[in-house]
Amino acid sequence: MTEILNRRDTFKAVLLPLIAAQLAAQPAAAQTGAASVIVYLSRSGNTRVLAGALSRRFNADLIELRPRDPWPADYEQMVGWASAMREQGNNVPLAGDLPDIAGYDTVFLCHPIWGGDLPAVTASFLQSHDLSGKTVIPIITHGGYGIGDAVATAQSLAPNARFTEPFVLECNQERDDLASLNAWLGENL
Numbered sequence: 163m164t165e166i167l168n169r170r171d172t173f174k175a176v177l178l179p180l181i182a183a184q185l186a187a188q189p190a191a192a193q194t195g196a197a198s199v200i201v202y203l204s205r206s207g208n209t210r211v212l213a214g215a216l217s218r219r220f221n222a223d224l225i226e227l228r229p230r231d232p233w234p235a236d237y238e239q240m241v242g243w244a245s246a247m248r249e250q251g252n253n254v255p256l257a258g259d260l261p262d263i264a265g266y267d268t269v270f271l272c273h274p275i276w277g278g279d280l281p282a283v284t285a286s287f288l289q290s291h292d293l294s295g296k297t298v299i300p301i302i303t304h305g306g307y308g309i310g311d312a313v314a315t316a317q318s319l320a321p322n323a324r325f326t327e328p329f330v331l332e333c334n335q336e337r338d339d340l341a342s343l344n345a346w347l348g349e350n351l
């Protein structure tokens with residue numbers, strides 16, 4: 163509960179004013195009435211909270227990124243999968259037919275940090291879509307180790323997009339949640 167309240171408070175206190183200031187300073191979407199889209203990746207839900215709030219706040223369409231072939235449910239296997247995808251140069255086939263993003267001027271690019279970098283799934287989206295001329299607002303969650311190379315990687319994959327400063331939020335780590343659960347199980351069951 164405390165975690166949820168903290169996230170909500172952080173969102174109200176930090177995220178909304180930041181985005182409002184960014185849009186006022188860089189009026190692509192706000193003043194032209196151009197459409198925004200929220201493109202998000204979320205495995206354990208942290209980034210989904212932000213993506214949903216942004217969608218409601220800006221009445222923006224939501225696009226969820228998923229790999230065509232499901233990622234491992236087990237966390238440790240997931241870490242291996244994520245680095246294997248990055249090492250193979252991304253190009254992960256994505257699930258579903260993603261909508262055409264040509265008509266959107268502003269893209270909220272919402273993603274967690276995986277292995278100190280942009281997740282391979284998000285990188286694969288950028289590899290397969292042209293964001294030239296669009297404003298990209300990175301919305302990034304991480305588990306305590308910062309955003310690493312994520313913005314630089316995203317910029318290298320969308321070289322003709324205009325990136326704003328990222329919004330960055332530290333969230334809980336699936337790994338820590340599982341460690342806490344396992345410690346409790348070890349003591350109690």
Ligand SMILES: Cc1cc2nc3c(=O)[nH]c(=O)nc-3n(C[C@H](O)[C@H](O)[C@H](O)COP(=O)(O)O)c2cc1C
Nearest residue numbers: 204205206207208209274275277278303305306307
């Ligand atoms: C495969 C994997 C790799 C991760 N690597 C990092 C990392 O390098 N640094 C970090 O701070 N957090 C890392 N995390 C934690 C996530 O970035 C963090 O928990 C994030 O908020 C998860 O977002 P989500 O709940 O939307 O999936 C990793 C999580 C996963 C699943």
